[in-house]
Structures are given as structure tokens and as C-alpha cells.
Amino acid sequence: MTTTASPGPGGLVAGPGASTAPGVRVRDLTVVYKTPLGELPALGGVSLTIEPGTITGIVGESGSGKSTLALSLLNAVQSPGRVKSGSVEIDGLGDVLELAGNELREARGRHLGYVFQAAQNSLNPLKTVGKQLLDLGRSHGVEDQRALVRDAKELLERMGLDGARVLDSHQHELSGGMRQRVGIMLALVLNAQLVILDEPTTALDMITQATILRIVREVHKERGLTTLLVTHDIGVAAEVTDHLAVMYGGRVVEHGPTMEVLGSPSHPYTRGLIRAIPRLSGDTAEARALPGRPPTLGTLPARGCVFRERCPLRMDICETVDPRPLNHDARIVACHAVERPGSTAGQEEYA
Helix, strand or coil, X not given: CCCCCEECHHHCEECCCCCCCCCEEEEEEEEEEEECCEEEEEEEEEEEEECCCCEEEEECCCCCCHHHHHHHCCCCCCCCEEEEEEEEEECCCEEHHHCCHHHHHHHHHHCEEEECCCHHHHCCCCCCHHHHHHHHHHHCCCCCHHHHHHHHHXXXXXXXXXXXXXXXXXXXXXXXXXXXHHHHHHHHCCCCCEXXXXXXXXXXXXXXXXXXXXXXXXXXXXXXXXXXEECCCHHHHHHHCCEEEEEECCEEEEEEEHHXXXXXXXXXHHHHHHHCCCCCCCCHHHCCCCCCCCCCHHHCCCCCCCCHHHCCCXXXXXXXXXXXXXXXXXXXXXXXXXXXXXXXXXXXHHC
């Protein structure tokens, strides 16, 4: 059956298949934060390609730079942070880091949608969801407010909610799962083509998590989106993503097809993350936490591999030389041990 899309608010086309999914190319992106110790890098020369029409996941421990990278795609890094160098090229928009003023406002919402972590914090507690929806429409010059409300109701009902009731509600009258779905609606209602979800399942029970993930998959497929999913939960990433980027210390250390990365991890950090996941059956003692602690902005090394202090495969070169991202087994890996496969010391740690 072929679905014919209809014009949405402001003349945009709404509905399944309406969007032309954009590709994203992040190149040598460095983001620094001003601290009492000076400017410290939250992202250190990150390069990442997100293929059009895919769901790409970003995983890593807290403080690895996941949310900073996601915000950079909207040119939304704010003080005390700033983009020091690099580019974020998005099909149809060019380098979003060069956009400002009305151009940037138009890009956000119309082309780029963001579902924030802790959805209740992105909703105004003094306004109903409907009033916030109309504010969003006015900020983007939507003239047909009735069409905007109609499309919002349809999206909410598509996600299993009573659209009219939700639009008349304040955020405190909604459950965590309902607020998360409201966030997804607000990100999609202007027909964004690239949607970024930052920890969309945090603090939700398992049933609600499953519902949110089902919605993410269905909306992604029906609307023909490019989707970026930021999560600390490898299980969530395994369930919904096509490609997976693993971050540590402000770097992407491994990136490739999700099942390749999780099924046969190449970087020792990725192996350690997977090894730390408790099994639902069998010997739970096999789960082993990564030794040490992840670095803070103030403890990141100025040169060399950022993972070396916790790595069982470290070599002398890891102390002084940044590992180069290399093609390895259908994915990109930044590791001297992969570049020099003759070094096997310590591999039994992750066997």
C-alpha cells in the first residue's frame, strides 16, 4: 500500500516517508569547557559519519562526551563550553556550526529534532503541553495552528496516548513515560529529518522502556528519519540501532555495525564494557567491572591514548602517541594494539 503524505504545518510535508533522511559528517570536532584549570577538552578531535536513514547509537560511561557530541549537532553547546575547532556537515544544511540567528532557529525544529534527557526538565511546569506546542509553532512561523494541534494529537495518539488530554495537561500531571512521548512529539511535529534522543529510557520501568523503544523504531521507519540515540545502556543500543559508536574520554574509540561491534569488539574498552554486563542466566560472577575510573576533564592526558591507564593491552607508544582511527574488521577502531596486532599481552583479561 502506498501512503500519500499531506501538507503539514507551515506547508511542510507530514507523514510516513515525508522526510529525506540526511547524512551527518562530524570532522575533527573539539569542544572545550572553561574551568578554573583553564579550557579542558570534552571532545578531542572527534570524527564520525552517520549514514542517512539509519539509527546510530552512542554509548560510553558518564562523562565520555556523548551528550556534548549530540548537542554539537544542533550547534547548541553553551557557555562555559565552546566549539574550538572542527565541522558538523548535515545534508541540506551544510556546516551547522556556521549557522546563527534565524538560520539556526529554522534548522532546529524544522530539520533537527532533539529529545532531551529527563524530559520533565525540558517542559515548562507553568504551561500546558498545548501552550508549549503553540509557542513552538509561533517561534517557527507556523501560520496554521489548527493543523499543528491536529498533527500533534495524531502523533500522541500514534504513541498510545489521549492526544487531547495530554495537550491540556501540565507536565506534573503526566507520568515519566508520557512526558518522554511528549518530548518525541515536540521533536517530530515540525517534520524534523534528523532526530536526536538523549537517554530516552533513563529512569523508566522496563515496560515503559520497551514501549518507548518500539515507538522510536516505528516512527523512524515510517517517517524515513536519520536517528541518533545516546544511551549508557548497551542493551538498549543492541535492540534498536543499526550502527554503534563507543566513546571514551571525549573520543570515539570504535564505530561500526552494531552487531559487529557487540558480537566481536575490537577495542579493549568495548570488550570491557561488554564483559561488565551481568548475564540473566548462568554464572553471574563472570561479569567483571572495568578496573579504575573513567577520566574527568581535569585528568585527561594531554597526549597518548586516553584509555591507557585502564587498558590491559597498553604499550609504550600509548603513553605518547594518539591512536589513529583505522579500518578494522568492518568498523573504525582507534587502538595501537589493533594497529600492531602482534601485541597480545593482557588479552586474557577480556577473554
